[in-house]
Amino acid sequence: MLYAPAPMHIPDGFLSLAISIFSWVMTVAILTIAIRKTNKALGERQVPLMGIMAAFIFAAQMINFPVAGGTSGHLLGGALAAIILGPWAGMLVMTAVIAVQGLLFQDGGLLVMGANIFNMGLLTAAVGYGLYRTVIGRSNRTKLIVAGLAAWVSVMTGALATSLELWLSGTAKLNIVVPAMLGVHTLIGIGEALVTVAALAFIFRTRPDLLGEQSVSAKGGRGWVVAGALITLAVVLLSPLASVDPDGLNRVALDLGFFATETASPINILGGYAIPFLGETPLSRILAGGLGVLVVAGVALLAARLLRKRTEST
Amino acid sequence: MHDNVFDRFHSGESLLHRLDPRVKVVVTVIFIISNVLLPDAAWLAFGLSWLLLLGANMLSGLGIWFSFKRSFVALPFALAAVTAIFSIPGNALWNWQIGLLTLTATDTGVLRFLSILVRSWLSVQMAILLVAVTPFPDLIHAFEHLRVPAILTTIVAFLYRYLFVLTDEVMRLMRARESRSATLPGHKSGGNVFWRARVVGNMTGQLFLRSFERSDRIYNAMLARGYQGQIRTLHAHTMHRADWLYGLVAVVLILSLHVVGHFPLG
Numbered sequence: 001m002l003y004a005p006a007p008m009h010i011p012d013g014f015l016s017l018a019i020s021i022f023s024w025v026m027t028v029a030i031l032t033i034a035i036r037k038t039n040k041a042l043g044e045r046q047v048p049l050m051g052i053m054a055a056f057i058f059a060a061q062m063i064n065f066p067v068a069g070g071t072s073g074h075l076l077g078g079a080l081a082a083i084i085l086g087p088w089a090g091m092l093v094m095t096a097v098i099a100v101q102g103l104l105f106q107d108g109g110l111l112v113m114g115a116n117i118f119n120m121g122l123l124t125a126a127v128g129y130g131l132y133r134t135v136i137g138r139s140n141r142t143k144l145i146v147a148g149l150a151a152w153v154s155v156m157t158g159a160l161a162t163s164l165e166l167w168l169s170g171t172a173k174l175n176i177v178v179p180a181m182l183g184v185h186t187l188i189g190i191g192e193a194l195v196t197v198a199a200l201a202f203i204f205r206t207r208p209d210l211l212g213e214q215s216v217s218a219k220g221g222r223g224w225v226v227a228g229a230l231i232t233l234a235v236v237l238l239s240p241l242a243s244v245d246p247d248g249l250n251r252v253a254l255d256l257g258f259f260a261t262e263t264a265s266p267i268n269i270l271g272g273y274a275i276p277f278l279g280e281t282p283l284s285r286i287l288a289g290g291l292g293v294l295v296v297a298g299v300a301l302l303a304a305r306l307l308r309k310r311t312e313s314t
Numbered sequence: 315m316h317d318n319v320f321d322r323f324h325s326g327e328s329l330l331h332r333l334d335p336r337v338k339v340v341v342t343v344i345f346i347i348s349n350v351l352l353p354d355a356a357w358l359a360f361g362l363s364w365l366l367l368l369g370a371n372m373l374s375g376l377g378i379w380f381s382f383k384r385s386f387v388a389l390p391f392a393l394a395a396v397t398a399i400f401s402i403p404g405n406a407l408w409n410w411q412i413g414l415l416t417l418t419a420t421d422t423g424v425l426r427f428l429s430i431l432v433r434s435w436l437s438v439q440m441a442i443l444l445v446a447v448t449p450f451p452d453l454i455h456a457f458e459h460l461r462v463p464a465i466l467t468t469i470v471a472f473l474y475r476y477l478f479v480l481t482d483e484v485m486r487l488m489r490a491r492e493s494r495s496a497t498l499p500g501h502k503s504g505g506n507v508f509w510r511a512r513v514v515g516n517m518t519g520q521l522f523l524r525s526f527e528r529s530d531r532i533y534n535a536m537l538a539r540g541y542q543g544q545i546r547t548l549h550a551h552t553m554h555r556a557d558w559l560y561g562l563v564a565v566v567l568i569l570s571l572h573v574v575g576h577f578p579l580g
Contacts, residue, residue, distance in 0.1 A: 016350065047472075048472060048533045049529045052476055055472065056480060059521060096466065100474060104474075111343065111437070171397075198519070202518075210526070
């Protein structure tokens with residue numbers, strides 16, 4: 001069988017409904033922006049290109065290389081797609097890849113697809129491009145080194161997000177799942193970095209025009225650098241915290257109303273959120289979920305506005 | 315492409331094959347949501363849920379065990395849920411000491427773990443059945459009707475169409491790699507992991523260029539045939555009375571599962 005499933009696709013049933021819906025809301029919000037941006041930036045000519053590029057990422061994941069002891073590595077492609085196509089188009093391409101993997105191969109569930117797209121498509125593209133954006137205009141050597149780093153960080157980001165979602169759904173124990181996932185993906189990430197760097201080096205040698213300063217990919221704003229730095233910082237801070245001091249993170253999640261203490265009630269419809277002063281009622285959970293979404297959306301909007309001003313002034 | 319490993323559609327003439335793809339998508343999603351919402355250890359409801367699934371298998375004309383036989387794809391991921399056994403407070407069953415970490419398995423934890431497995435296993439089966447009775451282009455069309463943005467469905471349609479072509483490219487690249495990788499008896503073949511990764515990187519770059527240049531040719535060919543930015547279809551899906559009826563029956567059955575699941579007898 002050519003098709004090798006990656007260990008990051010969450011199947012249905014592993015995430016609670018609240019976390020699934022929350023991830024879908026975030027994913028849809030980001031994708032809406034991505035669609036608007038790509039529609040504005042790209043003509044009808046780019047739509048077939050993005051479709052073929054999605055097929056390319058899908059097919060590239062089939063090229064495996066033996067690592068050790070019968071296991072083999074292959075590309076995930078989030079960072080590579082974002083570096084070649086630019087962040088927004090990269091996100092759409094990865095979304096299509098993950099959607100087909102879930103729909104056609106049951107590699108990743110349908111209800112949890114929002115989470116899978118977020119972890120493996122949106123986060124990887126954002127952090128991958130964000131880090132790469134810092135070295136646009138530098139020498140190819142610097143670009144390749146940073147691209148490798150970006151690819152590695154993108155895999156770690158996806159793995160961390162996956163384990164946090166599993167934990168928030170009450171499916172996994174925090175101080176086991178985070179070290180386990182990050183441990184496995186440290187190696188997978190190295191493979192990702194090596195393949196990404198080699199593929200980019202090949203493109204630099206053969207078609208440098210595709211990755212030049214005039215290319216689509218160079219057109220992402222400077223805001224991506226901030227986004228990439230913030231995500232990297234979050235990974236760097238959260239990973240050790242989750243592994244060494246899970247109680248600390250539990251505390252934070254509880255205070256934010258993110259995490260339901262296990263209730264014994266037979267009708268545990270939204271096992272995810274609670275607002276402290278409203279108690280453990282379905283209403284409070286829905287309100288908490290809505291509040292969380294509003295806060296996230298507000299922060300995102302504010303950041304976007306600030307960043308737009310900055311890019312206009314430069 | 316010689317083998318159709320990517321085509322999951324099994325052609326047939328059955329009630330499920332004829333049903334409007336929108337109904338099938340919506341019922342599948344409701345079924346999966348229903349599994350997630352059923353409380354832990356609602357074994358009766360889980361059992362009935364599976365019966366429902368078997369019934370759907372029968373209606374598909376593909377054989378009653380069709381989805382069951384293909385349903386173990388998600389099993390490796392079960393490892394992630396094993397920790398649920400230790401993370402949920404309840405009556406302790408046994409203790410396990412690894413280094414500094416003491417793991418206490420609880421009865422509620424074990425029930426949670428088993429329930430997660432069952433939920434995932436049921437959901438996967440429904441998804442398998444969905445793609446087995448719906449041609450992929452119809453599925454994409456259904457998502458278009460369900461308000462998924464056109465740019466996404468178009469990308470997915472292109473992905474599906476050219477997946478077969480690019481897989482052929484991948485097979486050629488891999489065949490070429492294999493024929494270059496001859497080994498002398500008694501000698502180690504190839505270089506170290508870094509070398510192998512670089513070879514894969516070069517193959518990936520090669521694949522990218524071939525895909526990129528192909529997309530140019532495809533665009534020109536499409537333009538010559540009157541492409542104006544969206545894909546048209548002659549197959550207009552319309553919802554008939556039967557579609558509404560069967561969809562409704564399915565939803566009512568799924569809802570009644572919850573009566574059983576949330577209010578156990580006695």
